[in-house]
Amino acid sequence: MNSNTSNADTSNSETMTPWSRDQMAQRCAQDITDGSYVNLGIGMPEKVAQYVPKGREVIYHTENGLLGMGPEPTPEEYDPDLINAGKKAVTAVAGAAFFHHADSFSMIRGKHIDVCILGAMQVSKDGDLANWSTGAPDAIPAVGGAMDLVAGVKIIYIITQHTTKTGEPKIVDKCTYPLTGQAVVNRIYTDLAVIDVTNEGLALTELAPGVTFDYVQERTAAPLIDYTK
Amino acid sequence: MNSNTSNADTSNSETMTPWSRDQMAQRCAQDITDGSYVNLGIGMPEKVAQYVPKGREVIYHTENGLLGMGPEPTPEEYDPDLINAGKKAVTAVAGAAFFHHADSFSMIRGKHIDVCILGAMQVSKDGDLANWSTGAPDAIPAVGGAMDLVAGVKIIYIITQHTTKTGEPKIVDKCTYPLTGQAVVNRIYTDLAVIDVTNEGLALTELAPGVTFDYVQERTAAPLIDYTK
Amino acid sequence: MIDKKVSSPAAAVADIFDGATVMIGGFGEAGSPIELIHALIDQGAKNLTVINNNTGSGHVGLAALIENKQVGKMICSFPRTAGSMVFPELYRAGQIELELVPQGTLAERIRSGGAGIPAFYTPTSVGTPLAEGKESREFDGVTYVMERAIKADFALIKSTKADRYGNLIFNKTARNFAPIMAMAADITIVQTKSYVEIGDIDPETVMSPGIFINRIVEVTNPQQESKLVKEGVCYP
Amino acid sequence: MIDKKVSSPAAAVADIFDGATVMIGGFGEAGSPIELIHALIDQGAKNLTVINNNTGSGHVGLAALIENKQVGKMICSFPRTAGSMVFPELYRAGQIELELVPQGTLAERIRSGGAGIPAFYTPTSVGTPLAEGKESREFDGVTYVMERAIKADFALIKSTKADRYGNLIFNKTARNFAPIMAMAADITIVQTKSYVEIGDIDPETVMSPGIFINRIVEVTNPQQESKLVKEGVCYP
Numbered sequence: 001m002n003s004n005t006s007n008a009d010t011s012n013s014e015t016m017t018p019w020s021r022d023q024m025a026q027r028c029a030q031d032i033t034d035g036s037y038v039n040l041g042i043g044m045p046e047k048v049a050q051y052v053p054k055g056r057e058v059i060y061h062t063e064n065g066l067l068g069m070g071p072e073p074t075p076e077e078y079d080p081d082l083i084n085a086g087k088k089a090v091t092a093v094a095g096a097a098f099f100h101h102a103d104s105f106s107m108i109r110g111k112h113i114d115v116c117i118l119g120a121m122q123v124s125k126d127g128d129l130a131n132w133s134t135g136a137p138d139a140i141p142a143v144g145g146a147m148d149l150v151a152g153v154k155i156i157y158i159i160t161q162h163t164t165k166t167g168e169p170k171i172v173d174k175c176t177y178p179l180t181g182q183a184v185v186n187r188i189y190t191d192l193a194v195i196d197v198t199n200e201g202l203a204l205t206e207l208a209p210g211v212t213f214d215y216v217q218e219r220t221a222a223p224l225i226d227y228t229k
Numbered sequence: 230m231n232s233n234t235s236n237a238d239t240s241n242s243e244t245m246t247p248w249s250r251d252q253m254a255q256r257c258a259q260d261i262t263d264g265s266y267v268n269l270g271i272g273m274p275e276k277v278a279q280y281v282p283k284g285r286e287v288i289y290h291t292e293n294g295l296l297g298m299g300p301e302p303t304p305e306e307y308d309p310d311l312i313n314a315g316k317k318a319v320t321a322v323a324g325a326a327f328f329h330h331a332d333s334f335s336m337i338r339g340k341h342i343d344v345c346i347l348g349a350m351q352v353s354k355d356g357d358l359a360n361w362s363t364g365a366p367d368a369i370p371a372v373g374g375a376m377d378l379v380a381g382v383k384i385i386y387i388i389t390q391h392t393t394k395t396g397e398p399k400i401v402d403k404c405t406y407p408l409t410g411q412a413v414v415n416r417i418y419t420d421l422a423v424i425d426v427t428n429e430g431l432a433l434t435e436l437a438p439g440v441t442f443d444y445v446q447e448r449t450a451a452p453l454i455d456y457t458k
Numbered sequence: 459m460i461d462k463k464v465s466s467p468a469a470a471v472a473d474i475f476d477g478a479t480v481m482i483g484g485f486g487e488a489g490s491p492i493e494l495i496h497a498l499i500d501q502g503a504k505n506l507t508v509i510n511n512n513t514g515s516g517h518v519g520l521a522a523l524i525e526n527k528q529v530g531k532m533i534c535s536f537p538r539t540a541g542s543m544v545f546p547e548l549y550r551a552g553q554i555e556l557e558l559v560p561q562g563t564l565a566e567r568i569r570s571g572g573a574g575i576p577a578f579y580t581p582t583s584v585g586t587p588l589a590e591g592k593e594s595r596e597f598d599g600v601t602y603v604m605e606r607a608i609k610a611d612f613a614l615i616k617s618t619k620a621d622r623y624g625n626l627i628f629n630k631t632a633r634n635f636a637p638i639m640a641m642a643a644d645i646t647i648v649q650t651k652s653y654v655e656i657g658d659i660d661p662e663t664v665m666s667p668g669i670f671i672n673r674i675v676e677v678t679n680p681q682q683e684s685k686l687v688k689e690g691v692c693y694p
Numbered sequence: 695m696i697d698k699k700v701s702s703p704a705a706a707v708a709d710i711f712d713g714a715t716v717m718i719g720g721f722g723e724a725g726s727p728i729e730l731i732h733a734l735i736d737q738g739a740k741n742l743t744v745i746n747n748n749t750g751s752g753h754v755g756l757a758a759l760i761e762n763k764q765v766g767k768m769i770c771s772f773p774r775t776a777g778s779m780v781f782p783e784l785y786r787a788g789q790i791e792l793e794l795v796p797q798g799t800l801a802e803r804i805r806s807g808g809a810g811i812p813a814f815y816t817p818t819s820v821g822t823p824l825a826e827g828k829e830s831r832e833f834d835g836v837t838y839v840m841e842r843a844i845k846a847d848f849a850l851i852k853s854t855k856a857d858r859y860g861n862l863i864f865n866k867t868a869r870n871f872a873p874i875m876a877m878a879a880d881i882t883i884v885q886t887k888s889y890v891e892i893g894d895i896d897p898e899t900v901m902s903p904g905i906f907i908n909r910i911v912e913v914t915n916p917q918q919e920s921k922l923v924k925e926g927v928c929y930p
Contacts, residue, residue, distance in 0.1 A: 035696045037905050057696045059859070059905070063561065064485045065631045067903050068859075080487060080682055081632035087486040087539065094893035095859045097900035098630055100637040100665075101485075101511075102569035102809075105562030109582065109810030110877060112905050128585075135587075140546045141558050142538040147588065148562030151581040152810055182585035264460045266669050286460045288623070288669070292797065293721045294867045296667050297623075309723060309918055310868035316722040316775065323657035324623045326664035327866055329873040329901075330721075330747075331573075331805035334798030338574030338818065339641060341669050357821075369782045370794050371774040376824065377798030380817040381574055411821035566811070575802070576833040578814040597812040597842070606833070630898070662866070663899045 015210040018162075018191040026051040027206075028117060028159050028189045032058055036114040037107075039063065039149060042086035044159050045117035059093075061113055063145040065104050068096025085145060108145070109152040116153035118146065120160045120188075122175040125222035127185040127197035129158065130177035143180075150181035162190035162219055169221040171195065171202065192216045195224065203227045244439040247391075247420040255280040256435075257346060257388050257418045261287055265343040266336075268292065268378060271315035273388050274346035288322075290342055292374040294333050297325025314374060337374070338381040345382035347375065349389040349417075351404040354451035356414040356426035358387065359406035372409075379410035391419035391448055398450035400424065400431065421445045424453065432456040461622045462674045463653060467497035470647045470675045474503045474612050477530075481568065481608075481639040482510040482520060483615035486539065487683035489632035491616040491649045492519045494675070496693055498614070499523055505530040509568070509610060511561060511635065513537040513545035516687030521545070522694070529554060533608065535561035541687055560588060563605055565638060570607035572641020572670070577606050613643030616680065617666070620650035621657075624671025625664045633665060640670035649677040697858045698910045699889060703733035706883045706911045710734060710848050713766075715743040717804065717844075717875040718756060719851035722748060722775065723919035725868035727852040727885045728755045730911070732929055734850070735759055741766040745804070745844060747797060747871065749773040749781035752923030758930070760784065767791035769844065771800050777923055796824060799841055801874060806843035808877020808906070813842050849879030852916065853902070856886035857893075860907025861900045869901060876906035885913040 019027065021044055029051035032038060039061045040046050049071075052058050060069040062084040069084055070091035077091055084090045092098070107113055122130040129150055132143045150156055163169055171188065188195045193216045194206040202220070204213060205227045213226045248256065250273055258280035261267060268290045269275050278300075281287050289298040291313040298313060299320035306320055313319045321327070336342055351359040358379055361372045379385055392398055400417065417424045422445045423435040431449070433442060434456045442455045464470045471494060474480065480498075484490030499522055508529045514521030521544040523529060537545050537556060548554040559567065560582050570578055579602035583589040593604040615636040619627040626648060628636055640646045653676045686693075700706045707730060710716065716734075720726030735758055744765045750756030757780040759765060773781050773792060784790040795803065796818050806814055815838035819825040829840040851872040855863040862884060864872055876882045889912045922929075 055695075059696070061905070062631075064488070065634050066897075067905055068897065079630060080684060081489070082630040083486060083488050087488075092630070092897050095857055095861060095895075095904070096897040097861055097903035098633055098897050099900075099903060100633050101561075101565035101635050102638045103903075105565045106805075106809035106877060107903075107905055109562055109566075109580065110808050111810060112808075112877070133587075138550060140538040140549060141556070142536045143558060143560050143588065144536040145561040147560040147586060148582045151584065152562070179586045284459075288460070290669070291867075293724070294870050295661075296669055297661065308866060309920060310725070311866040312722060312724050316724075321661050321866070324621055324625060324659075324668070325661040326625055326667035327661050327869055328664075328667060329869050330797075330801035330871045331874045332667075334801045335569075335573035335641060336667075336669055338798055338802075338816065339572045340574060341572075341641070362823075367786060369774040369785060370792070371772045372794060372796050372824065373772040374797040376796040376822060377818045380820065381798070408822045566809070570814070573802070575814050575816060576836070576838055578806070578811050580811060600812070602812055627898075662863075662901075665898075 017209045018211060019208045022047065024159055024189050024191060027194065028157055029053065031157065032056065032115060037061055037112065039113050039116045039153060041118040043119050045119060048117055061107060063104050063108060065099050065101060066092060066096060068093045105148055108148050111152055111154055113153045115155045115157060116149045117157045117159055118149065120158045120170060121177050123158055123171050123185050123188055124175045125173055125202050127183045128175050129180045129185050130175040131180050133178045135178045146180050150184040155186050156184050158185050158188045160188065160190055162192040162216070169219055172221040192219065201225050246438045247440060248437045251276065253388055253418050253420060256423065257386055258282065260386065261285065261344060266290055266341065268342050268345040268382060270347040272348050274348060277346055290336060292333050292337060294328050294330060295321060295325060297322045334377055337377050340381055340383055342382045344384045344386060345378045346386045346388055347378065349387045349399060350406050351399050351401050352387055352414050352417055353401055353404045354431050356412045357404050358409045358414050359404040360409050362407045364407045375409050379413040384415050385413050386416050386418065387414050388418045391421040391445070398448055401450040421448065430454050462624045462671060463622060464673045464675055467493045467649065467675050467677065468500060470494065470673045471497045471501050474498060474501060476504045478503060478611040479507040481610040481613040481643055482508055483634065483636040483639050485511050485631065485634040489616050489628065489634050489636055490519055490683055491614045492681050492683055493677045494614040494647060494649050495519050495523055499526050499528065499694055504528050507531040507533065509533045509608060511535050511564065512539050513542050515539055515541035515683065517544065517692035518686040519683050524548065524554065531555035531557065533557040533559060535559055535564050558588065565635065567605055567608045568635065568642045569638040571609040572638060575607055577604055579604055608642060610643040611645065613639040613646040615639055615646065615648050617648050617650045619652050619654050619659060620648055620674045621654050621659055623656060624668030624674060625659050626666035626671065627659060627663065628665050637666040640666050645672045646670055647673045649675050649680065651678060651680065698860045698907060699858060700909045700911055703729045703885065703911050703913065704736065706730065706909045707733045707737050710737060710739045712740045714739060714847040717846040717849040717879055718744055718746040719870065719872040719875050720746060721867065721870040725852050725864065725870050725872055726755050726919055727850045728917050728919055729913045730850040730883060730885050731755050731759055735762050735764065735930055740764050743767045743769065745769045745846060747771050747800065748775050749778050751775055751777035751919065753780065753928035754922045755919050760790065765790060767793065769793040769795060771795055771797035794824065801871065803841055803844040804871065804878045805874040807845040808874060811843055813840055815840050844878060846879040847881065849875040849882040851875055851882065851884050853884050853886045855888050855890050855895060856884055856910045857890050857895055859892060860904030860910060861895050862902035862907065863895060863899065864901050873902040876902045881908045882906055883909045885911050885916065887914060887916065
């Protein structure tokens with residue numbers, strides 16, 4: 001760990017190549033082990049499925065009642081009654097199972113799903129997650145299954161840009177947006193780094209090519225521990 | 230009502246023909262309306278099914294996971310995996326449905342079953358039922374689904390001999406045996422009479438041929454109201 | 459004889475009264491009983507409390523029911539979907555109430571309503587604004603919130619097959635809330651693509667047993683919400 | 695690749711430890727995983743807490759497990775059945791503990807264990823000795839008792855069909871407790887009459903989705919408890 005020795009030149013971005021959205025998804029996919037039951041949030045998390053390494057068999061759960069979700073349908077396969085939680089048309093793989101909503105959330109709440117990958121507005125140093133509401137007075141609040149997923153799934157991975165579009169840190173000391181869950185996040189995949197939420201604090205374990213620990217720390221509103229050695 | 234005017238000669242049993250077990254079942258069956266969902270306890274309640282008047286379609290629920298229970302199987306139909314709550318081999322009618330135990334008891338607890346017919350050790354004037362345990366110290370307590378049924382089914386009918394084998398009243402002021410449920414019984418069919426549990430008290434509405442109100446009252450440890458007019 | 463078939467959507471929803479609580483099946487358009495909802499619009503009952511995961515889309519189905527000012531309150535998990543304009547507008551104008559419930563809690567509250575369970579504890583929403591004002595309690599060192607069951611006067615759901623006992627078969631993810639809403643309503647009304655003979659549905663594969671079902675209307679060619687939305691159809 | 699098949703009942707139950715909580719499927723003999731139970735007798739784990747609706751019959755299956763002094767405590771609704779001698783004798787001798795639970799409460803406690811619900815309220819047993827010592831509470835003027843979820847280290851269940859993902863099909867009323875026990879145990883072990891190819895089970899008709907299942911043993915010709923009892927068989 002050399003977090004305190006190299007604080008020079010952290011804004012030099014010439015040699016930095018932050019991960020693209022596809023690369024973030026690809027990096028996250030490495031951590032999906034063979035035989036996992038996985039629930040993918042809407043948006044970037046959905047990308048992860050296409051990068052799961054060959055040879056690993058992963059079963060996707062969608063909370064609207066399907067275990068064994070397959071890829072987008074061909075026009076011939078299309079059935080408006082076969083959709084995912086994002087209301088997109090999907091398929092069902094051989095060996096799938098359909099069930100009703102109470103059974104589906106029993107799988108979630110009962111800790112039967114291994115991994116859930118979600119986006120984030122903010123993640124705190126303690127693993128608190130805010131990803132459902134800005135809390136703005138005129139916003140239409142909508143939570144869907146996010147609170148159930150973070151409360152029930154064994155491992156919660158977050159995949160997100162490291163900062164907002166305006167450069168504000170998304171990894172913070174304390175979330176200012178309304179929480180989705182307390183102390184629920186296990187690992188964060190950003191365009192800059194991979195960060196674990198540990199009992200000791202936020203442990204940065206990997207950096208995107210050319211990105212330095214200090215560069216990431218400057219864009220993070222909570223202390224990071226350098227685990228890249 | 231003449232309950233206080235004719236207390237003479239109540240033990241004259243020459244002209245009395247108490248109902249047989251089959252007649253009790255037959256009388257009870259008159260009150261099962263067309264289209265009812267019915268759960269029958271083990272023993273005498275099971276007899277009721279064979280006396281439901283023609284033209285009424287009744288669907289039998291057995292709490293071990295079948296709606297649409299049919300009669301005993303022929304040797305060819307016999308399947309040890311198709312039994313009722315009394316663990317006797319049964320059949321499934323066309324239009325039946327199988328389900329698991331939690332779903333089955335949701336039907337019961339959720340007040341979806343119309344009628345349940347049970348036996349009794351004691352019924353109190355308030356409709357308390359004792360039918361699962363004598364409370365004897367060396368007895369093996371066994372409750373099965375009885376407490377769920379009385380708590381959840383809309384109408385509880387009791388079919389029982391009016392007194393015990395030793396002549397003790399089974400209809401009592403207060404049950405001395407451990408309760409199955411409080412204020413749950415709606416109507417009692419005995420070999421002597423039909424008695425409703427009402428807010429005003431136990432209302433005797435019918436007598437077996439030749440049986441008098443006073444004869445029944447003498448064998449009942451709670452006040453009866455004569456509704457036979 | 460048991461025969462739960464009724465002649466038309468209009469007949470099926472005729473007695474839904476002002477102020478009734480109505481569960482409506484469907485997750486987005488999958489499972490949405492659009493013909494029953496349109497019959498309810500024609501019927502005109504007002505000040506309804508509606509339970510659905512969403513708030514409809516475009517100007518048909520649930521969105522049209524809301525737009526027609528028949529809904530006083532929505533209980534749902536996700537009132538903000540692509541193509542959902544009606545609810546947000548009325549909500550911002552303070553003309554419709556919203557009870558926001560996490561999706562799994564919504565499902566479990568409905569299932570509990572049908573199963574005779576008045577309340578239960580769940581880890582979902584602990585530490586969030588949606589747990590505010592709710593009782594919380596520790597079991598084995600973990601904090602849970604208490605949630606109450608939801609019941610309804612009516613449920614409107616859609617199935618693929620139904621027999622005269624009311625045994626139902628759904629198609630794929632159109633099953634979603636239908637079996638549990640069927641349990642939790644006093645009167646459950648089904649629109650089915652096909653009405654089949656008793657015995658045609660294998661007792662092993664029944665998805666919603668007939669005991670939970672009160673009325674069945676055959677709607678052989680149900681409209682598809684997304685298609686109507688794309689065509690810009692407004693109901694009525 | 696996911697393949698939950700294991701080679702034998704012995705291999706399937708090898709790690710059941712002394713003091714483990716074990717749910718055993720079946721209502722009477724229907725659904726009783728007799729070969730798995732016999733493997734557990736051979737294996738010898740002691741001081742088990744066993745959850746089953748009954749206590750077995752004759753001297754085979756669950757009754758034999760109890761007779762072999764491997765069960766310290768039974769959680770069940772009906773320990774007294776025709777042909778059930780083993781449990782009553784040990785119970786009267788104070789050699790086995792009993793937690794008597796109404797059948798529907800037992801089912802719901804198991805389902806809750808699998809669904810992440812730590813506790814719920816039920817009207818069942820209010821005012822009876824089985825509510826004694828339990829918290830009670832009024833909702834809308836009606837009294838309910840609070841019941842806690844049950845979870846287990848292992849569940850042993852029996853199915854008709856299974857695929858390598860663990861999707862299960864049961865036969866008729868042999869389904870009973872199996873789907874909910876499968877949810878409530880850390881390790882769910884299935885003996886199945888037939889092990890089928892992925893895709894052979896229609897996704898619409900799966901009775902217990904594979905996510906709840908950990909190990910599958912094929913037992914093509916399972917023994918029938920009532921037949922063994924009639925023949926006076928004693929295991930081992």
